[in-house]
Amino acid sequence: MKLVIKEWEKYANVSFDYIDSQDALIRITFNSDDGSWSLIGRDIGMAKPPDPTMNLGWIDDIEDISEIDRGVILHEFGHALGLGHEHQSPSRRGVLTLKAARASKKSNVEAHCR
Numbered sequence: 001m002k003l004v005i006k007e008w009e010k011y012a013n014v015s016f017d018y019i020d021s022q023d024a025l026i027r028i029t030f031n032s033d034d035g036s037w038s039l040i041g042r043d044i045g046m047a048k049p050p051d052p053t054m055n056l057g058w059i060d061d062i063e064d065i066s067e068i069d070r071g072v073i074l075h076e077f078g079h080a081l082g083l084g085h086e087h088q089s090p091s092r093r094g095v096l097t098l099k100a101a102r103a104s105k106k107s108n109v110e111a112h113c114r
C-alpha cells in the first residue's frame with residue numbers, strides 16, 4: 001500500500017512519512033462497513049485525534065493490492081491532498097453530463113458520491 005501512496009509523490013510536491021500514532025495527520029481506518037472516503041485537504045487538520053481522516057473499507061488486503069484497490073487508494077489520497085470530485089466543481093453549475101458508454105459502473109459512482 002505504501003508503494004501506491006508513494007505514486008502521489010511523482011505528481012504532487014509531497015512526501016509521506018509513515019508513523020503508527022494517533023498524532024499522524026492522515027489517520028486511516030479499514031472499516032468495511034463504512035465504505036471508502038477521506039476528508040479533503042485542510043479539513044483533515046480539523047479532525048480530532050484519534051478520529052480517522054480516511055477510511056479504506058473497500059481494501060480487502062493491504063499486502064496484495066489489486067488494480068481496483070490501487071485506484072481507491074490513489075483516489076482517497078487525492079482527496080487528502082485537497083482534490084475534490086469533478087462533479088462538485090462550481091464551474092459545472094450543478095450539472096454533470098456523463099457519456100453512457102463510460103458510465104457503466106453506475107453503482108460505484110453512486111456508492112462513492114455521497
Ligand SMILES: [Zn+2]
Pocket residue numbers: 075079085112
Ligand atoms: Zn471521492
